[in-house]
Amino acid sequence: MARFTAGELEVMRILWEHGEMKPAEIQKLFPRPIKNAALRSYLTILVDKGHLARRSKGRAFFYRAKTKRESTFRSMLGELVNTFCGGSSEALLCHLLAKEKLSPEELLELHRAAQEKK
Amino acid sequence: MARFTAGELEVMRILWEHGEMKPAEIQKLFPRPIKNAALRSYLTILVDKGHLARRSKGRAFFYRAKTKRESTFRSMLGELVNTFCGGSSEALLCHLLAKEKLSPEELLELHRAAQEKK
DNA sequence: GTTCACATGCAGATGATTCTGCACATTTAG
DNA sequence: CTAAATGTGCAGAATCATCTGCATGTGAAC
Incomplete structure (x- = not known):
């Protein structure tokens, strides 16, 4: 949009x-x-x-x-995912995980943080 | 770029x-x-x-x-992260994890897949 | 050879983006 | 009051993105 x-x-x-x-x-x-x-x-x-x-x-x-930051973010992220990740965020997640070199522990910590955010 | x-x-x-x-x-x-x-x-x-x-x-x-798909992806992702996530991918990861509603098990599975990709 | 389909060359219209210059109004300092 | 600083209004130049139209060239079928 x-x-x-x-x-x-x-x-x-x-x-x-x-x-x-x-x-x-x-x-x-x-x-x-x-x-x-x-x-x-x-x-x-x-x-x-x-x-x-x-x-x-x-x-x-x-x-x-007037246009919100959050909705612009979602819109641009969606376009990126459509163009490069076949429309699913999974490939993007995978790419980021590979790039970030996180340990499983750090990853779970991040996961907890994400749950809280909701 | x-x-x-x-x-x-x-x-x-x-x-x-x-x-x-x-x-x-x-x-x-x-x-x-x-x-x-x-x-x-x-x-x-x-x-x-x-x-x-x-x-x-x-x-x-x-x-x-001539310009590679992968480098364009990285470049556009980097711009998105700079604009909306203070330059670190962590906030983006967090956002995606929250949106994707993954269980810790699915997350670790994804993590393994990411490790293999490297 | 003639004709048709396919392909490019080129010129440019249109509108959006990015940026400049100058005139004018208002507040503030002396 | 005068002058400088700060603010807007407005006109438009320069470049780019998008798209159109028409002319021309070339290979293939007849």
Whole structure:
């Protein structure tokens, strides 16, 4: 559902973490130097797409994420799984387990943590 | 490293699976109706970017993937982990374990499978 | 040879993404 | 009041992604 370009995602990450902000604040947190006007161009597009909401407060506009971090994560993870793991998460899990070099004990600990999270 | 658009990824998936092909063959396997010329437009771009190689064979051009499926997978997975899991795969693992509703036994079985894969 | 199917070459339209420049409004410092 | 700093509005340039149309070339069937 939610497909973002690299630049859009940089904006979303900041707003997911910091809540409601105005462009100049986002600009300071941006992972690379970006001009204020260039950043506002991203913001306008994201508002048009419905991913951000904005409201006037004082003399500035404040922006906040409407599209949730968690649903974007699920959507992007789903696309990855579809493309590379035949649509099932099992292959992805297997890949991660192989890569992470976990002992069975660590794995079970992780499993317990996952159960708690639910 | 390797960043693909949705359309480019559709092409790459087919070539990863089928090896070397000419446009008309790719066209038949394409997940949606696409005109031959539109498809060739993708192919040209992917060759320019270095993701595909092409060679003349008979009267047609044949295309094959230069960028490997496995490295693209790693790259996209890495980006996902960076964006949503603070750069460590652990949170992703945890998320997947919670979602997959595995029993500890199934988990250990998966773990064994992962060890073997290495 | 003629004709048809298949394949590429090329030019470019369209819209999205990314970014720039400049004008103007408002707050704050002197 | 004046000037600098900070904020937005707006117009649009540059590039890329996606797709279309038409011309041309070549092999195969007749």
